[in-house]
Amino acid sequence: MKLRKVTAASATALVIALTATACGGDSDSGDSGSGGGDKIKIGIKYDQPGLGLKEPDGSFSGFDVDVATYVAKELGYKPDQIEWVETKSADRENALARGDVKMIAATYSITDERKQKVDFAGPYLLAHQDLLVKADSDIKEGTDLNGKKLCSVTGSTSAQNVKDKIAPKAQLQQLGGYSECIAGLQSDQLDALTTDDAILAGFAAQDQYKGQFKLTGLKLSNENYGIGVKKGDTATVNKINDALEKMVSDGAWDKAVKDNFGPANYKNEPAPKIGQIVQ
The missing domain is CATH 3.40.190.10 (Periplasmic binding protein-like II)
Structure with a gap:
């Protein structure tokens, strides 16, 4: 077999190509939504027990956290690939627009006004x-x-x-x-x-x-909690909705409700249907 001679120029080009490939596989933005080694940034509250809480040891707990962790798993991310980002109510739309986070699960009620700025998956809880x-x-x-x-x-x-x-x-x-x-x-x-x-x-x-x-069971208003994503990111919305439907069907949703709200005897509504907003 006749070996092809490798010139210095071609060797240099090969090194550059390999280096570029290696760098390209180390993204931590989570924007690809495909997992496979990347990280994903998810916005939550840090100060709401039972929903989104940063514990003294640095871990995170709550229903929103459990839902987001399940969704991330379905998108291809393991728990240690999730970067939790504190996202206060007043900054949620801006955080998505800036690309600070891929999604937000933070007692984020779906409203017509907010839908002008972000897209929502869900709802995943009717409060x-x-x-x-x-x-x-x-x-x-x-x-x-x-x-x-x-x-x-x-x-x-x-x-x-x-x-x-x-x-x-x-x-x-x-x-x-x-x-x-x-x-x-x-x-x-x-x-x-x-x-x-x-x-x-x-x-x-x-x-x-x-x-x-x-x-007391007052039920003075309906709050449809959704997962917010950047406006126009329909692909991610569809993937999250599929994940939420699976979470309900396999019993993980009910378990998360019981784990986080059970001691309060919270009479929660059944899991809402995807895209069904209760006015």
């Missing part, structure tokens, strides 16, 4: 605005809040929503965070806390709060 009260409270419905102290976080419209619709004489108290409202409930400085029932259940399910609080 409702509710009330959290002490376990021995006689507050059973919204009208019982007249003359009572109702807490929500600064900037939220939840407490005002209750006052406008069902309890005009409620005394609104806005604090910096849900933990402050919970502390007020414990000490009887406040009578109720209002926001999405999933968020309330997440707090009530924590070890230090077990048995102390209950949800």
Whole structure:
């Protein structure tokens, strides 16, 4: 067999090609959505027990985390290939537009206004605005809040929503965070806390709060939680929807609900149908 002579120029070209190939396979953006050695960046909340929480040891827990981990697995990513990125509510649309994250699972309600800026997969959970009260409270419905102290976080419209619709004489108290409202409930400085029932259940399910609080089942609004992706990324939306349907069918969705909300006796809605938005 006659061997072909390799010139210095061709050898140099071969080295350059191999180097470029190696560099190209080391991306950590997760934009390909195919796994296979890449990383994927997923936006979550860091401060919502039961949904998205950064634990003291640096790990992450919560229903949103479990859903996102399952979806990532179906997209080809192992848990150690996920980079969790704290994504605050006010920055979610910008984080997707900038490409900071591939997707966001962070109690992200699907609304017409948001759909102008991002695309959504799901919904994967139907939540409702509710009330959290002490376990021995006689507050059973919204009208019982007249003359009572109702807490929500600064900037939220939840407490005002209750006052406008069902309890005009409620005394609104806005604090910096849900933990402050919970502390007020414990000490009887406040009578109720209002926001999405999933968020309330997440707090009530924590070890230090077990048995102390209950949800009233107010259902003042419908919050369809979806997974946000960059506007126009239809391929990723379709892959996530397929993953969510599989998560429901194989029982992993029900397990995630029980694991994260069970101790709060959260009466969750059945898993919503993909693309079915409850108004």
